[in-house]
Amino acid sequence: MLELKTPQEIAAMDVTGTFIAELLDDLAGRARPGVNLLDLELRARTLLAERGAQSCYWDYAPSFGRGPFRNVICLSVNDAVLHGLPHDYVLADGDLLSMDIAVSIDGWVADSARSIIVGTPRAEDRRLIAATEEALAAGIAAALPGNRLGDISAAIGAVAADYGYPVNTEFGGHGLGRTMHEDPHVSNVGRAGRGLKLRQGLTLALEPWFAAGTDKIVYDPDGWTIRSADGSRTAHSEHTIAITDGPALVLTRRERVTAAPR
Template sequence: MIYLKTDQEIELIKKSALVLGKAHAEVAKWVKPGVTTKRLDTVAEEYIRDHKGSPSFKGFNGFPASLCISVNEVVVHGFPSGYELREGDIISIDCGVKLDGYHSDSAYTYPVGEVSDEVLALLKRTKRSLYLGIEKAFDGMRIGDIGAAIQDYVEKYGYSVVRELVGHGVGKNLHESPEVPNYGKRGKGIKLKEGMVLAIEPMINLGKKSVVQEKDGWTIRTTDRKPSAHFEHTVAVRKGKAEILTTFEYIEQVTANTSLMVDAS
């Protein structure tokens, strides 16, 4: 069942999303060579709890951390660890916050120091594809319109869209109906209605679309071990135009004067 949110519920999700956006920014300050991914997780959890929220991911189906931290060829669901970031890595940081009973969910992929032009282009275009998908997330459109916008854009650059992992509804539960694939056909799928709240999250590979799950039961990586990028916003379906509930504003205040800045254009 797809649960349509009231304006009051959407405001509660936005309140959660504000804490989430600022938590991401605190983590962004630490994304640099030599920092362990476990340190990033600690920074996020402390900020979220200090602001009366709880990390949505910690304990979700047994997940052990507050952040999903996915480096280089890891697509999503990587564990924080003692791994020290290295110059030239890319790192996807996916985080959720529960506040006053409602979840928000967003992800951002950073270059660590200087990365190749090829990889930086992957990040920029994956981020751009997120906004192209969001442009289709308004009342009367269909789920397939979102996926088609993302897929059509990234595939023209020779990238591939992960099929096994998709976006989702968000609200009182972290994962709700409907699923939101990053591929599809225009005019197909569930019709979007005002009050739906969706996490739209392109996961785009530099190489082939195929992925594999590691033995830990969580970590998903590309089979060809080429890099993968991931960006995500939580949005509310409205008439005429989606409302983006999460924010990258605070992240980009931190990264604006460094190579971490990834342009949406």
């Protein structure tokens, strides 16, 4: 069941989205070689507490997880891409770190993810991150009133195909608003002109994520962390958007410098 948001409700989600963008900026600035993932988790908890925000991840217990998630952010390193459980790991020079967080402020949710390189970058990692960022931008550009959900999915998938990266269809974007996950599911590959017609007031989290060498995934023993099945590097970019009467409004907006060209 779809819930279209009023302009006032979208403005409330925008407040949450702005906070998330600032939080990810803060963590990105702290993610250096020698920093423990648990330090980043603690910093995220501190920022949420100072803002009076609630984590959407704490006690999250979907069918694919192992028990309730007892952290406020997902931190995934190198071949890990989704639902990374923060643990005692010290970041090394050249690590590829994906950070994903969903937060509720005054009952309204936003969700965003960002991948960064810790220390010395590798060209192939910069290219992979660039692909997810370009795919996200393409999906946002296709999120126009009157277009179809498949137009967003097709735009994301076309960028992946252009870069030569396979696309997993088990996990993708989703609706959100009062809760972290609402209808509809937004696949990262699809057919243009198909699916739900986009209407003003629809709010979505678009989140292209790619592994360099495979579309298959495996789970860590922790029951949460998802990795590429072949051990290849991964990247993940996500924004929360609102469909308007024109171009989509990006609620988790930030200044972004696109990674190196392909």
